[in-house]
Amino acid sequence: MSDQDRKKFVITRFDPDRDDEPRKQTYEVPVEPYWKVLDALNFIKDEIDPTLSHRWSCRMAVCGSCGMLVNGKPSLTCKDALSDYGDTIEVEPLSNFPVIRDLVIDLDGFMEKLHGVRPWIIRAKQRAAEEGTYRQSPEELEQFRQFSMCINCMLCYAACPVVANEPAFIGPAAIALGHRYNLDSRDEGNAERNGIFRGEGTVFSCSYANECSEVCPKHVDPAAAVNQAKINAVIDWAASFVVPRGGGE
Amino acid sequence: MAGAAHPDAMQPSRPGRTRTARPQRPPQFPFRGRYAAYTLFDITGVLYLLVGFVALRVVWALGNGAAAWHEVQRELTHPSYVAFHVIALISVVFVGVRFFRLFPKAQPPRIGPVKPPPQPVILGFLYAVWIGVAGLMTAILAGGIS
Amino acid sequence: MQRLAARTRYGLSEVIRHDVVIVGGGAAGLRAAIAAVEASPNISVAMVSKVYPMRSHTVSAEGGAAAVAREDDSFEMHGYDTVKGSDFLGDQDVIQYFVEEAPKELTLMDHWGCPWSRNEDGSVATRAFGGMSTKRTWYAADKVGFHMLHTLFQHSMRFDRIVRYDEQFVTKLLVDGGAIRGVVALDVREGVVRTILGRAVILATGGAGKIFPFTTNGNIKTGDGMSLAYREGVALKDMEFVQYHPTGLPGTGILITEATRGEGGYVVNSDGERFLVTRDYGVGTKAELGPRDMISRAIVMEIEAGRGFKGPYGEYVHLDLTHLGEQKISTRLPMVRELAKTYIGVDPVVQPIPIRPVVHYMMGGVDTDIDGATVIPGLYAAGEVACVSLNGANRLGSNSLTECLVFGARAGTKAVEFAAGSNDGSEAVLRRMGEEEAARIEALRGKKKGGEKLARIRRELNQTMESGCGVYREQASMDETVRSVARLKGRYADLALEDTSSVFNTELVVALELGNMLDVAEALAVSAAHRKESRGAHTRKDFQTRDDQNYLYHTICHFDPAGPRLGKKAVTLGTWEPEERKY
Numbered sequence: 001m002s003d004q005d006r007k008k009f010v011i012t013r014f015d016p017d018r019d020d021e022p023r024k025q026t027y028e029v030p031v032e033p034y035w036k037v038l039d040a041l042n043f044i045k046d047e048i049d050p051t052l053s054h055r056w057s058c059r060m061a062v063c064g065s066c067g068m069l070v071n072g073k074p075s076l077t078c079k080d081a082l083s084d085y086g087d088t089i090e091v092e093p094l095s096n097f098p099v100i101r102d103l104v105i106d107l108d109g110f111m112e113k114l115h116g117v118r119p120w121i122i123r124a125k126q127r128a129a130e131e132g133t134y135r136q137s138p139e140e141l142e143q144f145r146q147f148s149m150c151i152n153c154m155l156c157y158a159a160c161p162v163v164a165n166e167p168a169f170i171g172p173a174a175i176a177l178g179h180r181y182n183l184d185s186r187d188e189g190n191a192e193r194n195g196i197f198r199g200e201g202t203v204f205s206c207s208y209a210n211e212c213s214e215v216c217p218k219h220v221d222p223a224a225a226v227n228q229a230k231i232n233a234v235i236d237w238a239a240s241f242v243v244p245r246g247g248g249e
Numbered sequence: 250m251a252g253a254a255h256p257d258a259m260q261p262s263r264p265g266r267t268r269t270a271r272p273q274r275p276p277q278f279p280f281r282g283r284y285a286a287y288t289l290f291d292i293t294g295v296l297y298l299l300v301g302f303v304a305l306r307v308v309w310a311l312g313n314g315a316a317a318w319h320e321v322q323r324e325l326t327h328p329s330y331v332a333f334h335v336i337a338l339i340s341v342v343f344v345g346v347r348f349f350r351l352f353p354k355a356q357p358p359r360i361g362p363v364k365p366p367p368q369p370v371i372l373g374f375l376y377a378v379w380i381g382v383a384g385l386m387t388a389i390l391a392g393g394i395s
Numbered sequence: 396m397q398r399l400a401a402r403t404r405y406g407l408s409e410v411i412r413h414d415v416v417i418v419g420g421g422a423a424g425l426r427a428a429i430a431a432v433e434a435s436p437n438i439s440v441a442m443v444s445k446v447y448p449m450r451s452h453t454v455s456a457e458g459g460a461a462a463v464a465r466e467d468d469s470f471e472m473h474g475y476d477t478v479k480g481s482d483f484l485g486d487q488d489v490i491q492y493f494v495e496e497a498p499k500e501l502t503l504m505d506h507w508g509c510p511w512s513r514n515e516d517g518s519v520a521t522r523a524f525g526g527m528s529t530k531r532t533w534y535a536a537d538k539v540g541f542h543m544l545h546t547l548f549q550h551s552m553r554f555d556r557i558v559r560y561d562e563q564f565v566t567k568l569l570v571d572g573g574a575i576r577g578v579v580a581l582d583v584r585e586g587v588v589r590t591i592l593g594r595a596v597i598l599a600t601g602g603a604g605k606i607f608p609f610t611t612n613g614n615i616k617t618g619d620g621m622s623l624a625y626r627e628g629v630a631l632k633d634m635e636f637v638q639y640h641p642t643g644l645p646g647t648g649i650l651i652t653e654a655t656r657g658e659g660g661y662v663v664n665s666d667g668e669r670f671l672v673t674r675d676y677g678v679g680t681k682a683e684l685g686p687r688d689m690i691s692r693a694i695v696m697e698i699e700a701g702r703g704f705k706g707p708y709g710e711y712v713h714l715d716l717t718h719l720g721e722q723k724i725s726t727r728l729p730m731v732r733e734l735a736k737t738y739i740g741v742d743p744v745v746q747p748i749p750i751r752p753v754v755h756y757m758m759g760g761v762d763t764d765i766d767g768a769t770v771i772p773g774l775y776a777a778g779e780v781a782c783v784s785l786n787g788a789n790r791l792g793s794n795s796l797t798e799c800l801v802f803g804a805r806a807g808t809k810a811v812e813f814a815a816g817s818n819d820g821s822e823a824v825l826r827r828m829g830e831e832e833a834a835r836i837e838a839l840r841g842k843k844k845g846g847e848k849l850a851r852i853r854r855e856l857n858q859t860m861e862s863g864c865g866v867y868r869e870q871a872s873m874d875e876t877v878r879s880v881a882r883l884k885g886r887y888a889d890l891a892l893e894d895t896s897s898v899f900n901t902e903l904v905v906a907l908e909l910g911n912m913l914d915v916a917e918a919l920a921v922s923a924a925h926r927k928e929s930r931g932a933h934t935r936k937d938f939q940t941r942d943d944q945n946y947l948y949h950t951i952c953h954f955d956p957a958g959p960r961l962g963k964k965a966v967t968l969g970t971w972e973p974e975e976r977k978y
Contacts, residue, residue: 018896045902095272121508163254266585
């Protein structure tokens with residue numbers, strides 16, 4: 001029986017009550033061939049160092065809890081196979097976010113940006129349940145379906161160079177979510193959201209890095225949403241001079 | 250390396266009740282991995298600023314009579330100007346290609362009943378217009394200068 | 396950049412006040428919150444969850460949500476399917492109410508933006524599902540839970556009166572003067588303990604699959620709400636009924652939706668045989684679309700008969716989708732394809748997927764009536780944490796998401812009504828109770844003195860639950876599990892913890908969750924050991940038939956320091972008399 005494979009994990013640690021700054025701590029872990037990065041982190045917590053704090057839940061890449069930097073790149077640790085990496089693996093909290101503890105970041109800023117695009121069905125008149133469902137063709141569903149797949153893992157925010165420099169920027173996932181509602185045939189809130197897209201934290205801060213779409217684990221393609229939103233915001237602004245606002249359809 | 254991000258990056262409007270560590274920029278930013286191309290893409294803006302100054306100089310000379318015009322023409326044949334323009338041309342092509350790669354993504358899936366044409370058609374059209382207009386401009390300028 | 400001074404945490408219990416407090420932010424909790432603020436223009440609702448709502452385990456549901464939608468369907472048919480699926484242990488008044496409310500709830504989801512998959516004419520599409528006599532499962536590709544959760548969460552953002560307390564772990568219910576008065580919660584980020592007062596409390600904390608080693612459930616499914624109620628004298632009902640989902644991935648237990656079978660997938664053994672068709676496992680012509688308990692049993696029997704495959708993650712059979720074609724799989728089952736490729740290295744378009752039964756859902760839970768009310772006035776429960784009982788001894792797939800909506804809404808409305816007529820209780824008493832709870836938690840934080848390790852107790856709990864309370868059960872191993880769990884509870888008191896930190900101490904949270912899991916395991920094992928019949932998901936080798944004469948009742952389990960006390964609660968029968976359950 002050959003020796004179990006071992007890998008070195010260099011993990012960022014930070015306890016605000018004890019550390020001035022985040023520091024690194026190295027662990028040597030016996031690994032199984034089929035493990036994801038998350039399995040190694042859980043092994044460290046269970047068997048080596050119970051003081052390591054990290055978020056995780058579903059372990060099937062749908063809850064969005066376990067986003068971290070692995071060897072400098074934003075990843076979902078429950079999805080990334082250990083076998084894709086070498087013998088030393090560096091795990092850090094997501095970039096561009098304030099760090100609460102170890103690998104745990106503060107996502108309340110993200111929650112505010114999400115809320116800020118008014119991500120719900122806006123209609124002049126809400127339908128009553130008795131009137132039945134809206135008619136929506138498969139083509140109409142396909143218009144926005146891709147942008148509705150975001151699991152809020154925030155890897156796109158960690159990758160975006162604009163988020164690093166402009167605190168007000170709404171950011172890829174929030175813009176994609178707002179755009180998703182703009183494209184939904186049941187929604188009537190385009191004018192309102194396009195105004196938000198042109199306002200503070202404007203979509204025009206995006207400078208075409210495309211990193212958000214490169215790191216997205218769910219193929220949402222937020223870069224497409226942001227750039228489509230730019231075009232829509234301009235068209236909407238121009239149209240507002242020609243077509244009077246106020247008064248829904 | 251990458252270093253610290255803006256201290257308020259992703260900060261909520263009311264700071265949390267525990268002390269947090271400062272946000273860090275993506276480690277590969279600005280010169281490693283895919284960020285290298287992005288940083289280059291943004292830096293080319295400096296070149297266009299300089300091209301703008303050159304254009305202003307040429308236009309000023311136009312308004313100042315034939316002697317000034319010929320003077321500027323002579324200056325522009327200097328090797329360093331030529332080198333500068335070659336670099337500017339390369340950067341324009343680089344930016345153009347990168348931008349055109351993004352362009353199909355920015356098309357809405359549908360406008361009413363109309364779908365955008367497939368990606369190769371859009372790209373073909375963009376390049377055709379670009380090369381066509383560039384060719385036309387070159388012909389006019391080459392023909393206009395004797 | 397000053398360091399936070401060391402704090403004394405005794406007596407640091409901060410008190411917050413709302414009208415209704417909801418514990419848990421999944422489908423049931425969010426739906427209850429929305430119903431509550433819509434029921435009254437003035438009240439404020441606290442939503443207290445140990446995770447941010449979009450992380451709730453609702454997100455992992457894949458297949459669909461059931462409601463009568465087509466012309467060839469009726470409430471009676473949906474009701475009968477559910478009653479029969481429950482092996483006649485479901486309460487028929489509850490089921491009647493459920494099937495009648497279901498279409499309205501799913502329609503509201505459409506109005507709130509849920510991207511239901513559609514037919515060509517723009518109407519909502521439905522698919523076939525296990526145990527359903529016709530197509531009534533509304534679906535959103537194969538990510539219905541994800542879409543429903545995000546729709547509910549985003550819709551809830553419209554209401555300023557829903558105040559969220561994210562990453563707050565409720566450790567105790569406050570009961571005083573004969574009614575619920577609020578909760579005590581650990582703020583995971585800050586490490587302080589707060590009292591959140593409310594005139595009504597709704598538990599919506601989900602199930603407890605993590606007491607088993609192989610489960611579709613995520614890390615957070617630790618039965619917290621069940622334990623909270625259990626400790627305050629509320630009974631846990633029908634705890635022995637644990638649903639094994641037939642098609643989970645070996646090793647990880649990741650869910651492969653029933654919709655794979657709804658869309659025409661085959662389940663085959665190592666001989667390539669569709670054993671659900673060729674052999675008699677009680678599913679009749681429904682074959683792969685039989686109810687989950689029967690299919691899980693069939694798979695276990697095939698493996699035991701030596702017709703399974705052996706792999707590094709144990710034994711399994713195959714789920715074959717190769718005949719469906721890439722087009723159908725990409726449109727209707729895209730997430731299944733991605734899960735199979737990422738987590739077991741198989742592309743279902745060209746290869747069959749290895750699957751085995753894994754723990755998925757708890758039919759049992761906090762004993763409530765049809766309004767979601769418990770015996771403690773003002774305390775409600777809805778969703779998987781509750782046992783209403785809609786699902787009886789076995790749940791039909793796609794009923795539980797609808798259950799969260801129907802009973803979440805009802806509990807929300809009823810909680811508001813109760814809160815309007817209730818009062819606040821004695822603040823001095825409640826403050827003192829909060830401070831006692833804070834002291835208890837503080838004593839646990841970084842508790843160095845002890846000989847037991849967290850991970851070891853958890854592993855042994857998993858092992859004993861698997862061996863005694865698996866798909867097939869018998870008296871001797873169940874009794875052993877009862878004894879093991881009792882011993883583990885004793886050893887839990889001797890736990891040693893290492894993390895003394897305040898800020899985001901997850902070791903402390905895991906330790907609290909383990910305590911909750913032990914409570915749930917105790918109720919489950921004791922309930923299972925006493926029920927000497929086979930009904931629904933509770934299958935025994937030593938009592939193989941259903942015994943309506945002696946066991947047509949809900950098992951009631953009460954907490955007692957000397958050991959759980961069992962009781963009985965009558966099943967509400969109705970239109971349908973118990974009959975032989977054949978498909």
